[in-house]
Amino acid sequence: METIFVLLIVFILLGLALIFYANYSKNQNQKSVKEKLSKQAIEISLKSSLLPELQCSREGEIEPNCVDATKLRALKSLIEPPTGPVYLYYYDIFQNSNITLTFIYPPVSGAGSSISLYSSIPPNSSNRNVVTIPITIQDFSIGYEQNYFGILSVQVYS
Numbered sequence: 001m002e003t004i005f006v007l008l009i010v011f012i013l014l015g016l017a018l019i020f021y022a023n024y025s026k027n028q029n030q031k032s033v034k035e036k037l038s039k040q041a042i043e044i045s046l047k048s049s050l051l052p053e054l055q056c057s058r059e060g061e062i063e064p065n066c067v068d069a070t071k072l073r074a075l076k077s078l079i080e081p082p083t084g085p086v087y088l089y090y091y092d093i094f095q096n097s098n099i100t101l102t103f104i105y106p107p108v109s110g111a112g113s114s115i116s117l118y119s120s121i122p123p124n125s126s127n128r129n130v131v132t133i134p135i136t137i138q139d140f141s142i143g144y145e146q147n148y149f150g151i152l153s154v155q156v157y158s
Contacts, residue, residue, distance in 0.1 A: 037129045041156040045131040069139035098155040105149045125157035
């Protein structure tokens with residue numbers, strides 16, 4: 001009888017240890033997924049901020065942390081059909097993300113205050129990570145150079 005109680009206690013302890021280990025393993029796996037998503041968000045944000053298609057240049061010199069609004073609008077019009085070859089090219093770079101440029105100062109009124117460059121949001125996305133980068137925006141569409149301060153927001157989904 002004593003042996004049965006000892007075995008019962010040992011099995012209960014083993015069961016509890018197995019439950020604790022399973023919860024620990026699950027938490028480590030979730031942490032690993034979040035770290036991977038954070039790393040992917042940083043990589044995509046760096047790629048989007050350093051795209052040669054969008055960079056400002058003056059007399060052959062590239063200005064750091066600057067986006068040309070005219071180039072941005074042109075690239076957006078090329079990417080917009082979500083089935084075209086240009087979209088598929090940028091899908092390989094940006095994957096499941098949403099990239100938006102928001103004009104902060106001086107204020108821009110109307111629909112022009114925010115430009116969505118790329119959007120590929122999966123229907124059943126469970127995780128999302130956001131990276132924002134302060135950026136200078138040059139706009140020549142009004143006939144002369146107008147500089148803005150803006151935020152490049154990159155949302156990455158898994």
